Amino acid sequence: ALRRPASKLVRFSSSLRRTLSSLVVLETGPPAPYSVLTAASKVGGPITVLLAGSKASAAAVEVAKVDGVSKVLTASSAEYDHSLPEKLAPLIAENVKGGSYTHVFASASAFGKNVLPRAAALLDVQQISDITAVESEDTFVRPIYAGNVIATVKSKDPIKLITVRTSAFPNPATSGNSAPIEDAVDPAVNSQTAFVSEELTKTERPDLGSAKRVISGGRGLKDKESFDKIIYPLADALGAAVGASRAAVDSGFADNSLQVGQTGKVVAPDLYVAVGISGAIQHLAGMKDSKTIVAINKDADAPIFEIADVGLVADLFDAVPELTGKIKN
Numbered sequence: 219a220l221r222r223p224a225s226k227l228v229r230f231s232s233s234l235r236r237t238l239s240s241l242v243v244l245e246t247g248p249p250a251p252y253s254v255l256t257a258a259s260k261v262g263g264p265i266t267v268l269l270a271g272s273k274a275s276a277a278a279v280e281v282a283k284v285d286g287v288s289k290v291l292t293a294s295s296a297e298y299d300h301s302l303p304e305k306l307a308p309l310i311a312e313n314v315k316g317g318s319y320t321h322v323f324a325s326a327s328a329f330g331k332n333v334l335p336r337a338a339a340l341l342d343v344q345q346i347s348d349i350t351a352v353e354s355e356d357t358f359v360r361p362i363y364a365g366n367v368i369a370t371v372k373s374k375d376p377i378k379l380i381t382v383r384t385s386a387f388p389n390p391a392t393s394g395n396s397a398p399i400e401d402a403v404d405p406a407v408n409s410q411t412a413f414v415s416e417e418l419t420k421t422e423r424p425d426l427g428s429a430k431r432v433i434s435g436g437r438g439l440k441d442k443e444s445f446d447k448i449i450y451p452l453a454d455a456l457g458a459a460v461g462a463s464r465a466a467v468d469s470g471f472a473d474n475s476l477q478v479g480q481t482g483k484v485v486a487p488d489l490y491v492a493v494g495i496s497g498a499i500q501h502l503a504g505m506k507d508s509k510t511i512v513a514i515n516k517d518a519d520a521p522i523f524e525i526a527d528v529g530l531v532a533d534l535f536d537a538v539p540e541l542t543g544k545i546k547n
């Protein structure tokens with residue numbers, strides 16, 4: 219009498235193995251991180267993209283063409299502009315519940331890091347952050363301790379919310395598809411949070427995140443005046459973006475947006491020049507994947523020389539202006 223009928227057991231186990239289906243939440247502003255879709259495709263099952271805000275409809279037309287997209291959902295209300303997590307998270311949670319998705323993906327950018335944890339809390343599941351590979355539908359690879367350890371994590375949550383390190387996955391083909399575009403379920407949550415204003419740093423220089431060459435300065439520059447006088451002319455001579463160590467940022471030599479490292483930007487340019495930077499692991503976490511690393515430091519034992527392809531033991535106040543002059547000529 220204690221045994222269940224066999225048919226019930228079968229039904230029970232098949233209901234546990236739900237059909238795989240992913241919801242990918244993409245930001246609408248360029249550049250769209252389409253490589254998140256490549257990560258989602260590794261899980262298998264159809265991929266639905268959710269876009270929110272007044273640019274959602276225009277962005278949907280482009281996303282619908284991307285290889286592997288099954289459907290695009292749009293919530294076009296301007297309420298979703300500026301990606302406030304207080305508004306976007308309920309939208310994501312509502313669509314996940316309605317759509318029986320097993321996986322939700324977003325980029326591990328400011329957007330995903332801001333929005334997805336709150337959606338995970340609403341769905342009462344744990345987020346899996348910053349993945350660099352998908353091993354199976356429930357197992358993912360992610361760097362921890364500033365990239366010094368690679369962890370493989372397995373999730374038992376019924377819905378897996380995942381942020382993706384976009385540089386770890388290739389972009390899918392962005393033409394040839396024509397996925398249907400539909401309206402998302404819009405919970406129109408009455409939030410107490412409203413967007414007031416934003417201040418963006420405008421620069422004529424190449425963007426630090428995507429530049430082919432980066433010249434970074436550290437505490438060795440001594441002060442802001444020297445940072446500006448030594449680093450910028452070299453960057454201009456090479457058509458490079460400017461970066462900085464955290465010590466340089468904290469000392470007021472450079473703007474916060476220029477910080478490279480664990481708590482700054484992760485860059486992987488063709489050429490990275492570290493000037494007066496010691497090479498702390500938190501700095502290396504942001505630049506060690508650069509193709510060619512050049513270090514200029516007066517201390518021959520500085521750890522930066524351990525990962526540098528080209529090292530120059532010299533006083534930067536002599537060496538860098540000389541180098542800049544030679545490049546210009």
Ligand code: FAD
Binds near residue numbers: 438482520533535
């Ligand atoms: P220093 O370590 O002081 O090095 C200055 C270097 O300049 C020295 O090697 C010195 O030999 C050289 N120098 C001095 N004068 C000259 C000269 N005249 N000519 C040539 N060389 C000279 N750091 C980051 O950069 N990015 C991060 O994102 C980051 N995140 C962090 C997160 C956490 C949780 C923590 C705890 C730390 C983080 N840090 C980060 C800080 C990091 O640990 C280091 O303190 C920082 O990177 C040091 O910056 P620096 O190399 O410019 O300064």
